Amino acid sequence: MKNLDKNEYFFGHKACAGCGGALAVRIALKTLGERAVAVLPAGCMSAVGFNFPQLAFANNAIISTFAGTASMLTGIVSGLRARGETGFTAVGFAGDGGTADIGIQALSGAIDRNDDILYICYDNEAYMNTGVQKSSLTPFGARTTTTPAGDRIRGNIREKKRMFEIVAAHGISYAATASVGYLRDYVEKIRKAAAVRGAKYIHVLAPCPTGWGTGADETVELAAEAVDCGLFPLREFSDGKFRVTIRRTPNAGAIRAHLARQGRFRHLTEEDIEHVISLTAARSNHL
């Protein structure tokens, strides 16, 4: 971490206090340096960073269409190469909805072509920019404004889409999961990814105090806790092989405590919590 660029590339923006996504973007740009070209689709980070005349990126940065993060990255790489540029990184920062829902087609296309892009999904587990609606990366049980917790719906009833496995199934050059609670691991993975030629994908867990119903000072702790209790394993995929980078055995008590401190899970019944614990154990055994 000490070797990180002292310059800031994402500042003066309007993100909420304790925003995990803003931290993920800031650290990634400090890791990649001034020759990163950032592409951000519609979503929190573009909404807080690009309000003319208050433009918050110190490197080259551009908003893409919501579905077009990956395809715009491809075009930028192609255009800059045609111009004779080398030694740059085209990096995308899209949220969970922008990645696993509306942007998955363009992402799949770019990985399939093995375009030389780094795609970072900052996963705050719902459409936070529009006011906390369910995405396909919203975890089981979470209350959102479109999956209210009542007698009939009881929050989101689906598990998170397995985005990391989906990306790996393309035979991608490099992919990893990360957490803003483990910044050193995140930075190492960005560095590794930047050194690989071809398509790279990093899926970073980035808590959202507003949507999760947590304090602004709890973000980093929550992101670490999600890893430590076994809910969010830190993994890598390269050379066709999966690897766990920080191994944690699921801990039922820790999972309970982690869920209990988040407003979005407060309605869960004992049965729901048992379900989360058993899902986590099953996934861990699979790893």
Add this chain to the structure above:
Amino acid sequence: MSGREFLSGNDAFAIGVCLARPRVISAYPITPQTVVVERLSEMAENGSLDVDFIHVESEHSALSCAIGASAAGVRTFTATSSQGLLYMAECLPYASGGRFPIVMMNANRSIALPWNIYGDQSDSLSQLASGWIQAYAQDAQEALDLALMSFYIAEHPKVSTPYMVNLDGFHLTHTYEVVDIPDDSLADEFLPPYRTDAGIDFNAPKNMAFSAGPGHNAAFKYRQHAAMLRVRDVVTEAEARFAGIFGRRYSGLTEAYMTGDADYIIVTLGAVSGLCRDAADALRARGVKAGVLRIRYMRPFPGDEIARELRGAKAAAVLEKDISVGNAGAVFTETAGVTDTPLSNYIGGLGGEDIAEADILEIFDDLRAGRGGVRFLGIKERIDEESR
């Protein structure tokens, strides 16, 4: 690559694009555009075109990718048609609002439902408000020439606006005619490499394609509109330059045929124009003062030219291959806004329906008889009867 060849509209256009030397092409196949992307792929393969051809997985990505390449400051091309144009529709105002001077060929084709692969102009005319320059070619030679001129006009510093060249699906994309192919070096003389300060810059980094709230939004749109209005002069400049180098002349946003003294004028666009001129010739031989006004550009809209050419005519009809359901054809609606000449509207050629010279003669007969309104060629019922 020069001389005279027997080519389809698609082939001719692909050669024009090759002569323009784009550095990035991103495209997704759709009938009847496919021949263009196939030819350009062959040119990339045989080395006659030094381009990065990106095989995107959808039209949305085709234009999104093209925007990225254009943001890097290089000459960029894409091509589509019909459903593909609609699928990328979100990216159209994105490209124009960001002032990315991408050139796109659109093979005019019907839009579903009903499914239909044949030609009409419903696709591009549904996107008039997207901020793109829109030109309509009438033959393969003009298609090739527009391929070259489109880049010149789109990338012109006074314009910096994306440009859609429309070719009637099948009627123009798949019919063959003899085409003059410009010499490479003359094409280079006409169209120098694209240079811009507006692209991604590592020495002076930019935030691009940003948000602009209520306090700033209108100013950006106003500038965009002003740039589009400057296209008229830049078209004149480009065509004068083109004539100077290649000897072929074009007439700006419209092309008038015997309209000066005409009593009855058909206003139309695209490949059907030739047929209209034949009909006008036939009527002139019988002493009827018929004329044809071909709209070459729908954006910017040639309101002044249309008003001038229709002035003094007893009646005029707009013949177009689209219907804005519940109103009239889009070209008619816009034309009616600039002229006091009695104006009627003929919707024809939908889904590739043939338009015959007899149909055109019937339109002129209607004009002489003072019949007005919105009519569908080939359908006998009048709209007001049908809707009762």
